[in-house]
Amino acid sequence: MLDLSKRKFKEDFKRMLTELYAMDIEQSSPAEQYAALGNLVRSYSSKDWSETNQRYLEKEKKQAYYFSMEFLLGRMLKSNLLNLGILNTVRAGLKDLGLNLEAIEQVEPDPGLGNGGLGRLAACFIDSIATCRLAGHGNGIRFKYGLFKQKFVNGYQVELPENWLQNGNVWERRRLNMAVTVSFYGHVWMEKTKSGYLIPHYEHDQRVLAVPYDTPIIGYENDTVNTLRLWSAEVPPQSEGTDYRAYMQQRKEIESISEVLYPDDSNYDGRLLRLKQEYFFVSAGVQSILRHYRKMGLSMNHLAEKVAVHINDTHPALCVPELMRLLLDVEKLDWDHAWNITVNVMSYTNHTIMSEALEKWPVDMISHLLPRIYQIIQEIDRRYVLKASTLFDKEMVGRTRIIEGGHVKMAHLAIIGSHSINGVAKLHTAILKEKVLHDFYFIYPSRFNNKTNGITQRRWLMLSNEPLSKLICDKIGDDWEKTPTELKMLKAFRNDAKTLSQLHDIKRINKERFAEFVLQKMGIVISPDALFDVQIKRLHAYKRQLLNLLNIIRMYLILKDHPETDLYPRVFIFGAKAAPSYTYAKEIIKLINTVAGLVNQDQAINGKIKIVFVENYGVSLAEKIIPAADVSEQISLASKEASGTSNMKLMLNGAVTLATLDGANVEIRERVGPENIVIFGLTAKDVYQYYQDGSYHAANYYDNDPVLHRVLNTLIDGTIPGAETEGRHVFDSLVKYGDEFFVLRDFQAYVEAQNKIDRLYRDQLKWQRMALINIAGAGVFSSDYTVRQYATDIWDL
Template identity: 45%
Template structure:
C-alpha cells in the first residue's frame, strides 16, 4: 500500500506541480485530492436492501474537512512530517480551508455530530440539506454595533469536498391543481407552475473506523431550461427566482416576500429529497416496501413538509390509496423537537401557504380533517381541544402539529425538555398516544470537540487510559482514578494555560485589549437571545466592576470575560445587548484604577473554527438560560469535555451533566423550571436589592451617554416585567460567581473538579445519542 508521501508525489507529478514553490492553498488542494481518492476506495460494498436513514435538516455545520479526514485515515502524522520537509506547517495549510457556512448554531452542529457518529457506528445514515451560496451573515462590529455582511464562504463556484452525483429533479410552486377520474383512481394535473431544478451534490462523511463512508447530500436550486422566447429581462427574473432559494441561509421573513422565500426553501429541500428517495425505492424493492429500506428523520419542524410530499408522490405518482400511503409515511418518518419557545413553533399563514403549494395544502387539509375526525370519534375527552391540536386552524398551518401527527416517533432532546413537551407543550398529543413520545438527550462527538480541537489534552488522556475512548467515550470515566494524582492535575493545568495563550496569540491578538493569560477565562459563546441571558452576565460584570472601583483588592486574581455570539439581523433587543456589552467593555478595559483585574472582550463572527480555539481555552462555561427554555444545549457539553466548569441554571442537559459529574463540580444557581411558573414581579427585586438598582440605573441615568440609549433594556426589565427573569436570578448568580472565585484560588482543587467533568463527559457523546436513537426511535436499523 502506498504511503501518503508516495501518493502526494504521484499526484503532484500528474498535475505538474512544483512542491518546492507550492502555496499553502496548493498544498491544501493537493492533500484534498489525495484524501478524496482514498476515501472513494474505502467504501464498503453494502447490502443494497439494508435500511438507510436520511436525516433532513435545514442546517449542517461540519467544520473544516481536511484535518478530520486525515485523522480518520491515520495520515495526520504522515502529513505533518512530509510537509515539514518543505518547511510547511500543516496547521497553516489546514487554516486555508473555509468553514462551510451551511448552518448557524447548535442545530446544525448537532446534525453534523450525528453524521460523524453514524459513520463511526457503521450505520448507513446520510444528511439531507441545502447547498447555500451564502451563510447566515459575516458579523463585524462598528462602534460596538453588529454589522451583517454577506458570508460568501465558497471561494469559487465549486467547493473542494463536494461531488456531483447524477441526480436532478424538478420542484414546482404556485399554479393550479386539476383532478379527474381515470378508471378507479384520481389523476392530478398541474398548470401554470413555476418550476425550479434541484441539483444534487454530496460531501463524503468518513467514520473514525475508516470503514464506513456516508454522504451529506446537499441540494442546489437552479433554473430549468430557459425558454428562448423569453425576453432577456424575463430570463434574468426566472434565473433569480430559482437561485435565490439556496442563496442565503434563513432569509429575513419579516415580510410576506421573505416568508414565501423561507417556505420555498423548506419545500424545495423536502421535495427534492423525497423525489430522490422515491427514485431509490423504485430501484430497490418498490414503494410498498419503502419503510423496510428507508427511514426519514426530521430535525426540528423545518422539513416537516416531507410528510405531505411523500403522500403526494405515493398517491399522485405511484397511485396508492390514502390509507396505504399514510401507513408507509407514518411508519418511516420520525421527528425531533428542539424548542419550547412559542416563537420557534413554526406556523404559516394560509393566505401565503395555499397559493404557493396548492397540492401540498390540499393533502395537509385532508390529513387535518382525518385527524380531527379521529379525535372526535375515539378521544371524546379531547373534543374541546381539537382546534388547539389541528394542523390547519386560526388561519395558519401549524408545522409542529403536522410533524407530530405524521411521525412514528417524536422525541425531545433532554430529560427535562421531553418532560415539558409531554406535560405542557404537546400534552394533548402525548395523552392520546404516549407511546409515540420518547426522549434522547443530545450528544456531540468527542473525536471532534476534544481529540481534534484539544490535541494536547487528547494526548494526555491517551497516555493515562489509552485511546479506546475515541471509539467508546464512556471509557473517559477511567480518568476519575487520576483525581488524586498531583502530577496529572498539574499537567492538566499546564495544557489549559497553553490553550489560553494560543487563543491570545491567534484570536485575541486582533483585540485592542491586552489579556493576561493567568486570568480566569469565563466564556459565554452561543446564539444571542433573550432567554440565553447574555444580559444577566453583562449586568453582573458591571456589578463586579463597581465593586472593584470601591475596592481594587476585591478580586484575588484577574478575570477575563469572553463573549462570542451573533444576533439575528431583525432582533433589535439582542443587537442592543451586543452594543451594551461593547460599551461596558470600553469603560472597564480602559480603567487603570482596577489594575487590569477585569477585562471584557466580544469576539466577532462566531463560527466553528473560532469555537475550536475558544472552547479549549475556557475555564468557566456560562450556561445561564432561564430554566425551562433551553431544550438541551450542546455548547455546554463541548466546554465540559474540555475541562471548563459550568455555571448554570437547572435547564436542558445541564441538569443531566450535573447528575453525571456531580453538583459539587459545577456552580448551579437560580430558579428551576417549576419556579418559573410562579407569579413574578421584577420591580420587587429592583426595590429590595441595591445591587440591582446600581447595575440598572446606569442604563437610564446618562452614565453611558446623554440620551440614555439603553433605556429600552431598562424598561424591558422593569416596566415589561423582565420576561426572562434576570432579576430573580441575579443574587443567586452573583453568589455562584463568588464560589468560583473562592475555588479558583485553590488550583489543585479546581483541576480536580475540571477532571471530574472531563471524566463524566462520555455520556454526552453523539455515539451514545445515536445508540439511543437506534434503540428508541429507529428500531428497524
C-alpha cells in the same frame, strides 16, 4: 483505516499538485497546497465511499435520512485526516516537505451552514452515524452564502455575506445526473379516472431544478463513508426562444432559494422565501430517496422497512405531505395505505419550546406557493379531526389540529405524521409531555421518547485539544477514542497531584494560544493567569447573556469604588450572533461591546476585568475558545434551553459548569456530582409556578435590591457612555415590561454563584480535580451513543 506510509503520501501529494497546477511545492501558494491536499484526501476515501453505497444497495440495508435546514460542519480537512487514520502521517509528511498542516488548514473556509446548536448537532450526528457504521445520510441545502459574516462597527452587529464557496468546495461532488424537479405556484386540479384514482394536473407552475452536491462523511477508522447531500436551486433547461430578460429574472428568483440561510423573515417576501427553501430541500430529498429505493425492485409496501426519514426540528415538516404526494400521485396508492407508510417512515425531533421552532405558516401563503401540498395538508387535518372528534373533547381537538386560526402548524403536522416524537434532554422531554405538547402526549403516549443530545469527541477533543487528548491517552490508553465512556477511568487520577498539575499546564497552554489570537485579531491584552469565563452560543434573550453582563457591571462598580478589592482577575469571553431581524438581541450585543470598551480601557481597575466579544463566532473559533475555558456559562432560564451542546463540549475540555437546572445541565450534574458543578437560580417548576400564579413583579427587585438598582441605573444614567439608547431599551424591558426571562429574579443567586466560582478557582488543586471529574463524566454525552439510540429505538436500523 487507511494504510498509508509517509513516503507514499509525499509522492501522492507532489503528484496531485503537479496534476492540478503544473507546479512544484516551492512555487505553490497555501491555497493551491490546500486544494491539492483536499483533492488527495477525498481520493483516498472515494473507494470506500463507492463500496459503502454499493454494500447498502446489494444488502438492501435500511437507510436513515436526516433532514436538517442546518449542517454546521466546520473545517473538514483535519477531521477527514483523523477519521482516515492518517493525520499524523500527513502532518509528518508535510513537515518533511517544508509545509505546515495547520497553516494549510487555515485556507479552508468555515462553512456557515448553521446558526448554532441545531446545525452543529446535525454535523455531529452524521459524523457519528458513519463512525458507528450505520446506514445514514444527511439532507439539506447548499447555501451559497450560509448565515452571515458578523462584523462589529462601533459595537453594533453588521451582517455581511459569507461567500464560503468563493473558491469552490474541494469536498463536494456535483451530481447533475441525479437532479430532480421541484414545483411551486400554479393551479392544481384533480381528474378522477375510471379506476377511481385522482390524477393531479398542474398548470402554470414554476419548476426549479434541484441539483445535488454530495460530500463524503467518513467514519472514524473504518471503511464506512456515508453521504451529506446538499441541494442547489438552478433554472431548468430552457426552450428555444426564451426571452433573455425574463430568463434572467427567473434565474435570479430561483437561485435565491439556495442563496442565504435564514433570510430576513421580518417581511412577507422573506417569510415566503424561507417557506420555499423548506419545501425545496424536502421535495428534492424525498424524491431522491424514492428513486434510490426503486433500485431495490421492491414495492412501496416495504418502504418503511427500508427507509427512515428524520425531521430535525420543524423546518423539514413538509416531508410528511410530500411523501404522501408522491405515494398518492406517482405511486397511485390509496390514502390509507399511503398514510400508514408515511407515519412509519417519519420521525420528528422537537428542539425547543420557543415559538420560533414551533413554526406556523399562513394558509394563504402555503396554498399559493404549494397548492397540491396544501390540498394534502387539508386532507390530513380533516381526517385527523374526524377521527379525534370521536375520542376527545372539542377543545382538545381544536388545540391539536394542524390548520387553525388561518395558519398551518408545522409541529402539529410533524407530530401527527410521525411514529416517533423525541425531546433532546430528560428535562426537555418531560416539559414537552407535561406542558408544551401535553395534549399530543395524551393522544400518542407511545410515540414520545427522549434522546439526550451528544457531541463528537473527535472534533471537540481529539482535534481541538490535542495536548489534552495526548494526556488522556498517556493515563488510560486510547480505548476512549472509540468507546467514549472509558473517559470515566480518569477518575482514578483525581487525587494524583502530577496529573492535576499536567492538566493545569495544558489549560495554560491553550489559554496562551487564545490570548495570542485575541491580541493579534482584536488588539486586547488578556492574561492567561486570569480566570477565562466563557459564554458562547446564539444571542437570544432566554440564554440570558444579559445576566452575565449585569454581573460584570456589578464587579466593575466594586473595583471603581474600591480598587484594592480582592477579586480574582477575570476575562469574560462572549461569542454570539443575533438574527438580523432580532433587534433586541442586537441591542444586547451593542451593550456588551460598549461595556467592554469602557472596562477594557479603564486603567483604574488594574486589568482585573477584561471583556472579549469575538466577531463571527463559528466552529473554528469555538475550537480555539473551548480548550481555553475555565468556566462554562449555561445560564438560560430553566425550562427554555432544550439541551445545549456547548455545555458538553466545554466540560469535555475541563471547564467547570456554572448553570441553571435547564436542558442537559440536569444530566451533567448527575454525572459529575453537585460538588463539581455550580448550580443557581429558579428551577423549571419555579418558572411554571410564576406563569400559573402571575406573581412575578420585576420592578420589586429593582426597588428593593440596592446593588441591582445601581447596576441597572448604569444603563440609563450615563455611567456607560455611548449606551444610552440600547441601555434604555434593555432597562425598560427588565423593569417596566415584565422581565420575560426572570433576569432580575435570578440576579442575586447568580452573584452568589459567581462569588463561589471566585473562591473555588483560588484553590487550583481543587479546581483541577473538578475539571478532571468533568472530563471523566463527559463520555456519556458522545453523539455516538445518541445516534445508536436513534438507530435502535426510532429508525430500526
